[in-house]
Amino acid sequence: MSAVRRTLGAGRLGLAIPVLLLDWAALGIAIAVTPGLTAATGWDVLLAAVLLAAAAALLRPVLASLAARLGWGGVVAGWLLTQAVLVYLALSLAPHIQVDGFWPAFWASWIYSAIVSAGLWVVTAGDDRVVLAHLLRNARKTRAPATAAPAVVVIQIDGLSAPLARWAVQAGNLPTLTRWIRSGSHRLVEWHAQLPATTPASQAGLLHGASGHVPAFRWLEKETGRLVVTNHPKDAEYVEQGFSDGRGLLADGGVSLSNVFSGDAPVSMLTMSTAARRGARRGPSRQIGSYLIDPFGLTRSLVLTAAEMVKELFQARRQRVRGIEPRVHRDFSYVLLRGVTNVLLRDLNLNLVAEHMMRGAPVIYCDFVDYDEIAHHAGPTRPESLAALDGIDWVLGTLEQLAAEAPRPYHLVVVSDHGQSQGATFLQRYGTTLERWSAA
DSSP states (O other): OOOOHHHHHHHHHHHHHHHHHHHHHHHHHHHHSSTTEEEHHHHHHHHHHHHHHHHHHHHHHHHHHHHHHHHHHHHHHHHHHHHHHHHHHHHSSSEEEOOOOHHHHHHHHHHHHHHHHHHHHTTTTTTHHHHHHHHHHHGGGGGOOOOOOOEEEEEETTTOHHHHHHHHHHSSSSSSHHHHHHTSSSSOOOOOOSOOOOHHHHHHHHHHHGGOOOOOSEEEEEETTTTEETTTTHHHHHHHHOOOOOOOTTTTTTTEEEEESSSSSSEEESSSHHHTTOOOOSSOOOHHHHHHHHHIIIHHHHHHHHHHHHHHHHHHHHHHHOOOSSOOOOHHHHHHHIIIIIIHHHHHHHHHHHHHHHTOOEEEEEEEEHHHHHHHOTTTTTTTHHHHHHHHHHHHHHHOOOOOOSSOOOOEEOOSSSOOOOOHHHHHSSSSOHHHHHHO
């Protein structure tokens, strides 16, 4: 048995009682506040919690597989109803619990899931063994045969400058990266992004050797009169078709996850240049379907996403109250974007990388945009931006442990596409907007 599996086994035993107590409390609260549900004693609720865990272990894989076969509609319905069906069965089988139909159990299942998701975050804060066990359990079904052929996982930390990375490593703020560099397994090497220093141009260079074909983030083509915006799927596909020769970095069996360009990967998910491609898969993959239906997947991520949005509202207000300058306006669209990128997309990317590592993909390239989105709005050295870096460092540590269980040896490579500098906006510096200044 590997060291990772021994650690996970000890972790499950150590967390079994706290998790059971959390399930008991969450189900008790859900029953107490939901009309149409009553329980005679707390011991009846405990039995119902045990029955719920047993029903989930036996039936959830079957329900998830059935939902995925039905396409996106099935997956969405499965996400909405699977936990409710399991709660209804558990409460109906438990003695001395009154259930007045399915719908009380439906609403109770959401209350229960929200409390458990938030509670697990508290119980397991700083402990990634539960996450590891979840990832390995989901990936075990598609594990490839073992091979000694090496493979590579490339994680792009979007928007991280070399000076800030060096400072964070020296300060020990990124424990995984710091340990890798100090052990000699990795080196911190600085490189200069060509102009324009943007994600599309840098990824065109990294994945295709074609950064010169991307003159800006958006531009007007004089020949065609087309306004090209590189983070729009059809435009990203159009740009990539202009420079791709079919021999990109990921062409030989690689996987592209959450990138602007695909690197000619035969497997491309959440990638701008392939999202609108004709013939692209329209139904959910098994990996995405499993993530959406599993309560440790989408439901947990949504609860933590909401918490991240609340945290953003507090931090933005604190900047305004304290009069921190330079500062930009952080509207509600960014509040939502921060929650999605810093929690939901990060969790989904981690699940997808883990899945393809267990499939034995020869090279995986995934862009994590958490830090970049926050740094653009809050500033690259603000506390909330540095906290996002810490979250990505945690992802790297999790992938390191997953690599020990993968069917082939994986080398983990970390890159950045560009840096950022903290400074005043044009309006703050000159008292007018760039548009008004240009028109004057």
